[in-house]
Amino acid sequence: MEVRRDPRSFLFFIILLLIINSPEPQSQNFHTRSQYDDVLDHEWDELGILNRTRYGDFDAGKDKWLNISGLREQDRFAWDLLGPVQQRATEQVKGLLGTTADAFLDGTTDDTGQFPIYRNVSGYVQGEWVRSSLGRVRKPSDLNTTAIPENTPFPVFEYDRNLTGSGGRLRIHITELEGRMQTDENRTVSEITARVIIGDRGSIGGNWWEFVLNGVHFPQFGGSVLTTTSERFAGIFALPHLQLSPRLYSASQELLNRTIQETIERQTNRVYPIWNPWSSAVDGTSEGMLTNPHCEFVLFLQEHPVQFQARKEQQTLPDDIDMNWLEHELRFPTGSSLPPHSSLSMSMVGFSPDCGFVVESKGPPNYPPSEYVHLVGSKTEEFNDRARHGIVAFAITLFAQLLFLIKQMKETATPSTRNRVSFYTIAMLAVGDGFGFLALVFLHIFIGTSQLALYTTAFLSLFSVVFELRFLMDIWTVQATEQIRQERQQASSATQATTPTPNQASPPTASSPTSAPAELPLPVTAARPVDTTPIIIAPDQDDPPEPTTPTPGGTPTATTPARAELGSLYSRYCLLLIGIFFITLQFTTVRSTARAFYFNTLCFLYLSFWCPQIYRNIMRNCRKALRWDFVLGQSLVRLVPITYFYAVSNNVLFSQTDVRALTVLAGWVWVQILALVSQDILGSRFFIREGWAPPAYDYHPLLREDEEGATMPIGSAQAPDDDDPMSMSKAGESKGKGKKVFDCSICTQDIEVPVIASGASSENAPGMSGMILQRRTYMVTPCRHIFHTPCLEGWMRYRLQCPNCREILPPL
Numbered sequence: 132m133e134v135r136r137d138p139r140s141f142l143f144f145i146i147l148l149l150i151i152n153s154p155e156p157q158s159q160n161f162h163t164r165s166q167y168d169d170v171l172d173h174e175w176d177e178l179g180i181l182n183r184t185r186y187g188d189f190d191a192g193k194d195k196w197l198n199i200s201g202l203r204e205q206d207r208f209a210w211d212l213l214g215p216v217q218q219r220a221t222e223q224v225k226g227l228l229g230t231t232a233d234a235f236l237d238g239t240t241d242d243t244g245q246f247p248i249y250r251n252v253s254g255y256v257q258g259e260w261v262r263s264s265l266g267r268v269r270k271p272s273d274l275n276t277t278a279i280p281e282n283t284p285f286p287v288f289e290y291d292r293n294l295t296g297s298g299g300r301l302r303i304h305i306t307e308l309e310g311r312m313q314t315d316e317n318r319t320v321s322e323i324t325a326r327v328i329i330g331d332r333g334s335i336g337g338n339w340w341e342f343v344l345n346g347v348h349f350p351q352f353g354g355s356v357l358t359t360t361s362e363r364f365a366g367i368f369a370l371p372h373l374q375l376s377p378r379l380y381s382a383s384q385e386l387l388n389r390t391i392q393e394t395i396e397r398q399t400n401r402v403y404p405i406w407n408p409w410s411s412a413v414d415g416t417s418e419g420m421l422t423n424p425h426c427e428f429v430l431f432l433q434e435h436p437v438q439f440q441a442r443k444e445q446q447t448l449p450d451d452i453d454m455n456w457l458e459h460e461l462r463f464p465t466g467s468s469l470p471p472h473s474s475l476s477m478s479m480v481g482f483s484p485d486c487g488f489v490v491e492s493k494g495p496p497n498y499p500p501s502e503y504v505h506l507v508g509s510k511t512e513e514f515n516d517r518a519r520h521g522i523v524a525f526a527i528t529l530f531a532q533l534l535f536l537i538k539q540m541k542e543t544a545t546p547s548t549r550n551r552v553s554f555y556t557i558a559m560l561a562v563g564d565g566f567g568f569l570a571l572v573f574l575h576i577f578i579g580t581s582q583l584a585l586y587t588t589a590f591l592s593l594f595s596v597v598f599e600l601r602f603l604m605d606i607w608t609v610q611a612t613e614q615i616r617q618e619r620q621q622a623s624s625a626t627q628a629t630t631p632t633p634n635q636a637s638p639p640t641a642s643s644p645t646s647a648p649a650e651l652p653l654p655v656t657a658a659r660p661v662d663t664t665p666i667i668i669a670p671d672q673d674d675p676p677e678p679t680t681p682t683p684g685g686t687p688t689a690t691t692p693a694r695a696e697l698g699s700l701y702s703r704y705c706l707l708l709i710g711i712f713f714i715t716l717q718f719t720t721v722r723s724t725a726r727a728f729y730f731n732t733l734c735f736l737y738l739s740f741w742c743p744q745i746y747r748n749i750m751r752n753c754r755k756a757l758r759w760d761f762v763l764g765q766s767l768v769r770l771v772p773i774t775y776f777y778a779v780s781n782n783v784l785f786s787q788t789d790v791r792a793l794t795v796l797a798g799w800v801w802v803q804i805l806a807l808v809s810q811d812i813l814g815s816r817f818f819i820r821e822g823w824a825p826p827a828y829d830y831h832p833l834l835r836e837d838e839e840g841a842t843m844p845i846g847s848a849q850a851p852d853d854d855d856p857m858s859m860s861k862a863g864e865s866k867g868k869g870k871k872v873f874d875c876s877i878c879t880q881d882i883e884v885p886v887i888a889s890g891a892s893s894e895n896a897p898g899m900s901g902m903i904l905q906r907r908t909y910m911v912t913p914c915r916h917i918f919h920t921p922c923l924e925g926w927m928r929y930r931l932q933c934p935n936c937r938e939i940l941p942p943l
């Protein structure tokens with residue numbers, strides 16, 4: 132009875148997990164306030180420099196330095212790279228927008244209204260990056276190590292975010308908010324934030340980093356300049372000096388002068404200090420004292436002009452499309468049809484002023500446009516649409532799954548049918564759905580929209596979990612009772628072989644529930660004489676006599692240990708689920724090789740859900756446990772989301788596609804289905820050797836004619852009491868071909884059964900292979916009654932008792 136778990140320990144476990152996973156709180160010593168004031172003073176100083184300086188005041192080539200962290204000469208950053216990188220960025224702008232852009236950058240024209248670009252670049256773009264030959268490799272010793280905060284306790288061998296390979300994947304999520312804070316009067320410049328996820332193919336295990344950059348966006352021509360900001364590099368204060376032209380310099384200086392000032396004021400008024408409001412750490416905390424120093428990034432992004440396709444009926448390019456109207460329509464749809472347009476795409480040039488590498492997005496003109504097209508993605512609105520459609524599609528698969536489950540549960544309503552279903556198969560399905568539920572609940576943190584659709588789908592998911600748990604409970608109760616029954620039977624078989632069956636005749640009196648299994652009809656195999664004359668009872672007549680006797684494996688009386696174990700079942704389910712979920716969360720941040728390995732393994736284990744059923748079929752020598760529409764439907768429906776994440780390249784979770792792994796997974800499911808099918812057709816043990824599985828009763832024995840008919844079924848139709856002349860002649864006729872005719876007492880029709888003559892050995896009997904399928908047409912019970920397979924299978928769904936003599940039948 133000690134199985135019931137203490138719920139407090141469970142709660143404790145969850146809290147422990149939460150504590151482990153939560154970011155460590157920033158330690159606040161008593162002198163932090165003065166440190167904080169120092170930081171603020173430093174920021175005011177640097178803002179003053181931003182305020183005072185002019186275009187060209189910072190130029191490493193001309194030995195002009197600024198008193199801003201990272202821009203001083205003694206910091207020894209690789210600022211000589213800035214010139215060539217700016218040149219590359221300018222080339223990119225000109226290549227995409229033509230000479231008008233050049234004139235605009237120079238400030239000789241203001242006329243940029245006709246660039247067909249999105250004014251709001253909120254959204255994401257992804258693609259490949261490639262290392263440019265402009266850059267070089269710099270060692271940590273090339274930098275001024277005294278500039279590193281002195282509380283770094285260990286020598287630095289390699290910086291974080293140091294791209295060492297020649298290429299990799301890159302994804303940029305851009306957020307551009309509206310409001311006075313972020314933009315100027317005419318929206319010529321606005322502040323943006325970008326979250327960059329950059330993978331390095333050259334590193335061990337495919338390392339990748341995620342960090343945040345801040346910068347400015349010029350909606351008039353679609354360019355952006357972004358930078359990281361840290362203690363070693365005050366990127367945001369240096370941003371105007373990184374711009375491509377004097378015009379952009381002054382625009383960004385004007386904006387940053389105001390926004391930085393407001394940010395510092397807010398920083399001053401905070402109760403809890405924010406050490407770095409422009410931190411590049413993803414969770415917004417300032418970089419901890421003990422973390423490795425990291426490489427800084429400066430990125431130049433240029434949006435590509437939007438391409439419109441001519442609509443067929445119009446035959447003209449709608450070149451007068453107002454981008455403002457298009458964007459407004461995307462964001463606040465009024466139902467007007469939008470012209471087909473290309474998605475948000477960008478080119479990128481970036482460099483690290485300290486680590487010295489230069490990266491570019493892969494695409495034309497250096498790479499064929501058929502292979503690489505720089506960075507492509509979609510605007511937030513389109514992404515949200517896609518996410519919503521994905522969620523609705525997932526809801527539909529959940530719904531289908533629920534329907535299959537309910538149908539199966541209806542079919543599996545009797546104890547004997549429940550006994551066949553593998554508990555672990557259903558448990559795996561339930562864990563999968565529970566995982567889906569947790570994922571949906573937390574997904575809105577990642578997707579950030581479609582909350583209603585998400586939660587509705589999560590509810591649907593929870594609904595199927597509830598159904599599955601209910602089904603599990605039914606199965607478990609039946610199978611636990613069956614197990615107890617078998618154990619008692621084994622334990623008592625020795626005593627009952629000698630003592631006469633005591634309470635067989637007397638109806639059971641009201642008794643304690645724990646003794647219920649003992650009252651089940653006792654096995655009579657030992658006592659029954661072999662040559663008892665069969666009692667033929669029509670199936671509809673055998674019920675009334677003893678209504679109080681529980682049927683074997685019938686409605687089980689819920690015993691106390693059963694309940695306690697059921698409780699532990701639920702807590703085990705929850706623990707397992709939460710455990711898997713947190714492990715999965717941890718694995719989302721590891722190197723990509725390990726992550727891919729983990730997710731492939733997880734999916735493989737999950738998609739092995741038919742294996743326990745195959746195993747149970749073998750061990751119990753049964754088949755027909757699950758409906759075919761359940762098997763096929765569940766396999767299909769559960770492959771759909773996995774296929775989506777493995778095969779669709781712009782899926783909502785940005786998972787890396789891997790068609791090879793998907794093929795393996797789908798093939799594995801297919802192999803399991805094949806195994807189930809062949810078990811159904813050829814017998815559940817056809818692919819394993821004799822003796823590997825425990826002995827189980829074989830309902831389809833090979834009938835052999837021996838001397839006294841000891842293995843022959845009772846009630847052969849050739850017996851003299853059969854007065855049907857047709858049957859007589861048939862029996863006589865087929866006997867010569869090694870067949871016998873029996874009578875099925877369920878449908879009262881004849882059964883023609885192949886029989887091996889007494890002399891012949893089974894190996895050289897003719898037509899042995901054909902008999903495998905023929906043997907499936909009849910079933911012989913342990914009490915040697917013979918029936919049609921469909922007849923007895925139908926019967927056994929309700930009752931595990933021989934229709935003729937009421938002996939207990941082993942489950943199918």
Ligand SMILES: *[C@@H]1O[C@H](CO)[C@@H](O)[C@H](O)[C@H]1NC(C)=O
Binds near residue numbers: 183
């Ligand atoms: C910026 O410069 C102006 C004068 O040009 C001065 O009045 C203002 O206080 C300065 N702002 C900051 C934050 O230093």
Ligand SMILES: *[C@@H]1O[C@H](CO)[C@@H](O)[C@H](O)[C@H]1NC(C)=O
Binds near residue numbers: 173176177
């Ligand atoms: C640079 O600024 C710091 C304060 O931020 C100041 O202490 C230092 O004297 C300045 N150095 C120069 C060369 O102006």
Ligand SMILES: *[C@@H]1O[C@H](CO)[C@@H](O)[C@H](O)[C@H]1NC(C)=O
Binds near residue numbers: 207275276
């Ligand atoms: C490193 O920086 C410190 C100030 O942060 C400066 O005093 C020192 O000269 C620099 N070292 C080199 C080699 O430039």
Ligand SMILES: *[C@@H]1O[C@H](CO)[C@@H](O)[C@H](O)[C@H]1NC(C)=O
Binds near residue numbers: 290
């Ligand atoms: C960056 O990686 C390269 C190649 O592994 C290495 O030589 C260099 O020292 C690293 N740079 C930094 C700053 O860690």
Ligand SMILES: *[C@@H]1O[C@H](CO)[C@@H](O)[C@H](O)[C@H]1NC(C)=O
Binds near residue numbers: 251253310512
């Ligand atoms: C840009 O679009 C996003 C997504 O619709 C929106 O949240 C944001 O406010 C927009 N920004 C501007 C400046 O319009």
Ligand SMILES: *[C@@H]1O[C@H](CO)[C@@H](O)[C@H](O)[C@H]1NC(C)=O
Binds near residue numbers: 315316317
């Ligand atoms: C905004 O546009 C108006 C009219 O085009 C112009 O008068 C004004 O100077 C502009 N403001 C800024 C800050 O450029």
Ligand SMILES: *[C@@H]1O[C@H](CO)[C@@H](O)[C@H](O)[C@H]1NC(C)=O
Binds near residue numbers: 181183385388389392
């Ligand atoms: C920066 O802002 C201040 C007011 O906050 C203003 O007086 C000054 O002129 C601005 N500087 C520049 C260069 O725009």
Ligand SMILES: [Zn+2]
Binds near residue numbers: 878880918919922
């Ligand atoms: Zn029949």
Ligand SMILES: [Zn+2]
Binds near residue numbers: 915934
């Ligand atoms: Zn029988």
